[in-house]
Amino acid sequence: MDRRDTLKSLLIGGIGSGLILTGCQPSPEEKTLLEKPSENQYGRTEKEKAHDAKLLGEKFFNDHELATIAVLCDLILPATSTAGSATDAGVPEFIEFIVKDITYHQTPIRGGLMWLDNRTNKQFDKNFISCSASQQKQLMDEIAWPDDAKPEVEQGVRFFTQMRNLVLTGYYTTRMGIDDLGYKGNMPNVWDGVPQEVLDKHGVAYDPEWLAKCVDQEKRTTIAQWDDEGNLIS
Amino acid sequence: MKAYFLTMQIKESSKVYDVVIVGSGAGGGMATKVLSEAGLKVAVVEAGPYFDPADPAQRTQLKWPWESPRRGASNIRPFGDFDSAYGGWEIDGEPYTSTEGTKFDWFRSHMLGGRTNHWGRISLRFGPKDFKRRSIDGLGDDWPISYEDVKPYYDKVDKLIGVFGTKENIPNEPDGFFLPPPKPRLHELFLIKGAKKVGVTVIPSRLSMLTKRINEDRGVCFYCGQCSRACSVYADFSAGTCLIFPAQKAGGQIDLYVNSMVREVLTNDEGKATGVSYISKDDRKEYELKGKVVVLAASACSSARILLNSKSKQHPGGLGNSSGVIGKYLHDSTGASRAAFIPDLMNRDTYNEDGVGGAHIYFPWWLDNAKLDFPRGYHMEVWGGLGMPSYGFGFNPNDLNEYIGEKVGGYGDQLRKDVKKFYGSVVGISGRGECIAREDNYCEIDPNVVDEYGIPVLRFNYTWSDHERNQAKHMHETFEKIFDAMGGVTLGTRPGKERDYGLATPGRIIHEVGTTRMGNDPKKSATNRYQQLHDVDNVFVVDGGPFVSQADKNPTWTILALSWRTSDHIIDQLKKRNI
Numbered sequence: 059m060d061r062r063d064t065l066k067s068l069l070i071g072g073i074g075s076g077l078i079l080t081g082c083q084p085s086p087e088e089k090t091l092l093e094k095p096s097e098n099q100y101g102r103t104e105k106e107k108a109h110d111a112k113l114l115g116e117k118f119f120n121d122h123e124l125a126t127i128a129v130l131c132d133l134i135l136p137a138t139s140t141a142g143s144a145t146d147a148g149v150p151e152f153i154e155f156i157v158k159d160i161t162y163h164q165t166p167i168r169g170g171l172m173w174l175d176n177r178t179n180k181q182f183d184k185n186f187i188s189c190s191a192s193q194q195k196q197l198m199d200e201i202a203w204p205d206d207a208k209p210e211v212e213q214g215v216r217f218f219t220q221m222r223n224l225v226l227t228g229y230y231t232t233r234m235g236i237d238d239l240g241y242k243g244n245m246p247n248v249w250d251g252v253p254q255e256v257l258d259k260h261g262v263a264y265d266p267e268w269l270a271k272c273v274d275q276e277k278r279t280t281i282a283q284w285d286d287e288g289n290l291i292s
Numbered sequence: 293m294k295a296y297f298l299t300m301q302i303k304e305s306s307k308v309y310d311v312v313i314v315g316s317g318a319g320g321g322m323a324t325k326v327l328s329e330a331g332l333k334v335a336v337v338e339a340g341p342y343f344d345p346a347d348p349a350q351r352t353q354l355k356w357p358w359e360s361p362r363r364g365a366s367n368i369r370p371f372g373d374f375d376s377a378y379g380g381w382e383i384d385g386e387p388y389t390s391t392e393g394t395k396f397d398w399f400r401s402h403m404l405g406g407r408t409n410h411w412g413r414i415s416l417r418f419g420p421k422d423f424k425r426r427s428i429d430g431l432g433d434d435w436p437i438s439y440e441d442v443k444p445y446y447d448k449v450d451k452l453i454g455v456f457g458t459k460e461n462i463p464n465e466p467d468g469f470f471l472p473p474p475k476p477r478l479h480e481l482f483l484i485k486g487a488k489k490v491g492v493t494v495i496p497s498r499l500s501m502l503t504k505r506i507n508e509d510r511g512v513c514f515y516c517g518q519c520s521r522a523c524s525v526y527a528d529f530s531a532g533t534c535l536i537f538p539a540q541k542a543g544g545q546i547d548l549y550v551n552s553m554v555r556e557v558l559t560n561d562e563g564k565a566t567g568v569s570y571i572s573k574d575d576r577k578e579y580e581l582k583g584k585v586v587v588l589a590a591s592a593c594s595s596a597r598i599l600l601n602s603k604s605k606q607h608p609g610g611l612g613n614s615s616g617v618i619g620k621y622l623h624d625s626t627g628a629s630r631a632a633f634i635p636d637l638m639n640r641d642t643y644n645e646d647g648v649g650g651a652h653i654y655f656p657w658w659l660d661n662a663k664l665d666f667p668r669g670y671h672m673e674v675w676g677g678l679g680m681p682s683y684g685f686g687f688n689p690n691d692l693n694e695y696i697g698e699k700v701g702g703y704g705d706q707l708r709k710d711v712k713k714f715y716g717s718v719v720g721i722s723g724r725g726e727c728i729a730r731e732d733n734y735c736e737i738d739p740n741v742v743d744e745y746g747i748p749v750l751r752f753n754y755t756w757s758d759h760e761r762n763q764a765k766h767m768h769e770t771f772e773k774i775f776d777a778m779g780g781v782t783l784g785t786r787p788g789k790e791r792d793y794g795l796a797t798p799g800r801i802i803h804e805v806g807t808t809r810m811g812n813d814p815k816k817s818a819t820n821r822y823q824q825l826h827d828v829d830n831v832f833v834v835d836g837g838p839f840v841s842q843a844d845k846n847p848t849w850t851i852l853a854l855s856w857r858t859s860d861h862i863i864d865q866l867k868k869r870n871i
Contacts, residue, residue: 100359101352103341103378106368110361134703141708155361156683159368203701219688222703226686226711231357231364236681238708239715240642244354244680246514249647251475256641262481271458271496273472273503278512282504284451288459288469290504 113158119168122185126171127153127221129187133198134225141238144229152228163224170217177214250275309335309547311862312568312583314554314598317406318848319834319855320589321531326859327587328544332866335581336536337549337570339590340378340402343409343532345522352376352521357682364682370399372682376409376522377401381799385744388735389751396622396735396752397799398593404550405532406591407802409522412650413529414673414846415455415500417446417853419464422843429667431759432729435840436812436821439466445853453529453852454506457498465495465656471504473497473652474515477645479676479719480653482634486778492672492770493658500529500849501648509538517679519649528649549581555747556602556611557586557831563606565831568598571745585830585862585871588808589855592836593622593735596807597750599818599825600737610737612825618808618818620734622754623842625803626670626725627796628764628787630771632780633692637676637717645678645716655721657844666762669844670725672770678716686711692718695781718783721774723767726844727760729806733798754798764795803847805836822861823854830871834858 102110119127131144131153144150157163174186174197182193189197201207201214202222229235251272257263283292310332313320320336328334345351352374357363360373370380379401388398401407420439426432443466450469457470473496476484487494501519505512510533511525519528526533540546551573558566558580567582588595596619602611610618650673657669690710693700702710738751768786775782787794811817814826823838825831834855836847843850865871 100355100373101350101376109368114361135708136704138705138708152361152363156363156365159362160365198703202703203699205700222689222707223687226689226707227363227681227683230681230686230711231683233356233358236356239681239712241678241680242642242644243646243678244356244516244518245644246516247644247646249474249515249644252478252481252645253641253643256478256643257481259641260478260482260636262478262485264475264481265484268484268496269475271473272475273456278503279505281508282454282471282506284469288447288450288467290470290472 113155116158117154118158118164119154122187123168123171124150124154126174126185126187129194130221131225133194134222135229142234144225147229147232147234149225149228152231153224156224156228163220166217166220167224170214170221173213173217177211248275248278307333307582309333309567309581309583310866311335311585311587312337312581313587313589314568315339315406315589315591315594315835316404316536316548317531317589317591317835318408318851319836320587321405321408321535322852322855323587323589323834323859324544324546325535325539326856327862328539328546329542330863331545332863333545335547335549335583337552337554337568337581338402338404338406339553339573340404340406340550342548342550343376343378343403343405343522344537345376345409345530345533346524346526351524353518353524354516357680362683365684371410371520374518374521374682376520377407378403386749387741387743388749389738389741391751391753394753394755395797396624396754397797398750398752398804399799399802400591400594404536404548405522405530408529408531408848410520411848412673412846413499413501413519414650414654415498415529415849416845417466417468418442418843418845418850419466421464422841422845425668425841429661431667432841433809433811433816436810436817441821442850442853442857445856446849448856449849449852451506453500453534454502454510455498455500455849456496456503458496460495462493462495462656470498471502471506474503474648476652477647477677478640479634479637479716480651480674482637482778483674483676483719483721483774484653486774486776486780487655489777490773491658492655492774494653494655497651497654499648499650501650502527503648509541510534513648515644515646515648517646517649552579553745553747554590554598555745556598557588559602559604559606559611559828561606563604563828565611565828571747576745585832585866587858587862588831588833588837589835592805592807592839593750595833595835595837596735597737597747599808601748607827612808612818612827612831614827615815615818617731617816619736619750620731621729621806621809621840622733622735622752622804623727623729623806624798625801625842625844625846626727626756626760626763627722627801628767628794629720629722630768630775630782630784630794631718631720632771632775632778632782633695634717634719634778634780635696636779637719638696638713640678640716642678642715646680647677651675664762664766666759666766667728668726668759668763670723670763670767671844672767673722673724674719675722676716676719690714719780721771723764723770724801724803724844724846725760725763725767726842728757729809729841730757735807756792756795756798760795761789761792765793768794803836803842805839805842805847808833808837809840810838811840823858824861832858832862
């Protein structure tokens with residue numbers, strides 16, 4: 059089932075989403091779908107579910123705007139030998155959602171896209187996405203470096219900064235981005251201090267007196283007992 | 293006269309409870325446990341829904357940022373999508389107002405367990421001085437009780453709920469029955485180093501999270517760093533998971549009324565409480581519950597609102613308000629924060645650094661006010677490290693290049709490198725201090741406004757004085773000293789006088805207390821030393837309302853201890869047939 063259809067039926071039928079979602083398990087080739095927002099699966103209240111569903115059912119950007127966002131996404135974060143690009147990570151879909159959700163993004167992003175086309179039309183007589191790679195880079199270089207930018211492109215610099223922020227945040231909050239970053243948590247773990255090689259690398263050490271007071275992870279599942287003075291004896 | 297509807301609930305309400313408890317947070321949860329275990333029939337009335345962090349439909353723990361379409365942004369829930377507080381500073385249909393030129397931001401969390409589901413779990417005892425501040429500096433008032441009165445209950449709370457920490461023998465930071473603390477994280481070692489250089493006391497944190505098992509019912513911390521999401525194995529303290537659920541399991545006679553918004557405490561011709569009336573959010577009808585004793589634990593301001601709205605011939609100014617002090621002496625902690633870039637923390641190797649859901653180190657108040665231009669103190673909390681990205685991560689990814697002589701901006705592969713270069717290199721410190729309780733900081737009933745249930749709402753009047761402003765100024769000076777000493781670059785500019793030195797808006801620290809303050813003099817206080825209304829002997833308040841002063845410490849551990857103490861008193865008084 060297409061996700062948008064799912065949403066429509068949710069809105070019309072008001073059926074619990076759990077039923078529908080379990081009723082259409084994604085096939086392996088649809089795996090990327092799982093990376094997309096899984097509506098209602100993150101502990102939402104009914105009111106929050108309805109809000110998400112409403113936004114997911116609406117469309118803000120037109121096709122040209124989305125195509126321009128996709129080109130910008132991959133100029134900002136192209137693929138590397140080890141990580142996919144921003145569009146590989148579904149960042150345009152994230153941007154489509156977030157401007158509907160955090161609405162102050164709408165006018166600056168929509169207007170910025172128009173600013174971009176206006177600029178390339180004046181310079182190259184073409185919309186941004188129809189420009190050659192080198193023409194696109196030429197424009198990016200004008201607006202991506204705030205300290206070097208000419209006053210006449212200040213609005214472009216502001217737009218670029220906002221778009222780049224959304225691209226990066228959209229990317230680093232996906233599995234792909236988190237793997238690229240190297241974040242290793244969000245799973246059951248037993249914290250037993252900073253690895254020795256990391257301490258050495260940064261030139262710090264644990265104070266033995268402090269360390270002696272810390273938890274002995276071997277005894278973490280032994281039920282705590284104290285003497286009358288509050289000393290732990292188990 | 294009110295019209296009541298003949299429904300199932302009305303049938304239920306013909307039952308007379310021994311105790312009707314309003315609110316299910318720290319105070320209400322503790323009262324529920326202690327009173328039900330004494331064999332009393334208890335009704336718990338909660339304005340929000342049932343909540344169990346182990347329920348897959350409500351759980352947010354261990355969710356990934358991409359599971360939220362907004363990647364955890366804070367535009368829906370004020371602390372982000374995964375935070376376990378149903379509510380916030382603004383709630384649709386439940387407004388509040390403020391008098392001209394003043395501002396108070398009121399945070400409410402309507403759900404079983406209330407704000408204990410998401411709080412920082414910083415679990416501190418008030419010290420001996422904290423109960424007797426007027427005797428020390430002449431400001432505010434002394435409590436009618438002392439540390440010695442509360443100590444046995446702090447001890448019991450430590451053992452029942454579990455809190456990690458260390459014996460430090462610091463005079464006004466009493467030690468307790470502690471579980472062992474976790475080892476510091478990398479940035480915390482830098483902060484320890486910096487603090488020690490400038491003479492700021494630093495000790496292991498004191499948080500109510502189970503680094504070691506305390507019983508067979510609750511799990512042990514598995515170090516995901518997400519206590520703000522409420523723990524699905526109950527390894528952190530929430531009133532639902534650690535007090536109400538165990539009380540139910542123990543066979544307590546407890547009826548939970550959820551989605552039930554209390555309007556007022558009902559009284560009889562003698563002026564004694566007979567129960568409460570509430571509006572069901574499910575059918576928007578009004579119901580009545582009868583009880584021999586009413587315990588208010590709706591939060592300091594909500595309980596004050598209920599009392600002020602409970603007007604009768606016997607109590608024309610609101611229930612228990614012959615003194616006129618209900619709503620007055622409202623005070624929240626002071627707060628200011630700052631961040632710094634630590635070049636020595638660039639280019640970090642990554643590893644699972646989640647730890648517990650809070651800082652592993654803590655800065656208690658360390659100075660003598662005699663040499664300072666403000667009374668009372670503040671403690672400091674820290675943050676930093678290799679956290680899980682959520683909305684906002686990657687914004688201005690290489691602005692810090694400015695401090696290392698490199699260019700800000702750009703795109704492409706170089707941006708990825710910069711994101712990794714700076715990941716985990718920024719730390720922050722927040723100061724949380726004591727505000728002096730003043731009669732002219734108050735909440736009252738707004739004569740013109742009702743909420744969507746027709747209940748008159750609160751109007752706040754709250755201003756900071758130079759006591760608090762000077763404290764915030766001092767906080768920023770301290771932040772800068774510590775950051776300098778750890779080789780950091782303090783970010784942003786120090787806020788000046790025109791911005792109250794960065795002092796947070798009143799209410800933002802969510803430690804508001806004082807609205808039904810306790811005292812021996814019924815003319816100057818609403819409740820007595822047992823948190824019992826002076827005017828009505830079968831009504832008690834067990835949230836932060838009875839606090840005379842707030843200390844530079846988070847109030848929850850004291851709310852828990854005092855609620856237990858009051859519950860023991862209620863049991864005793866019922867046995868003696870005094871109430």
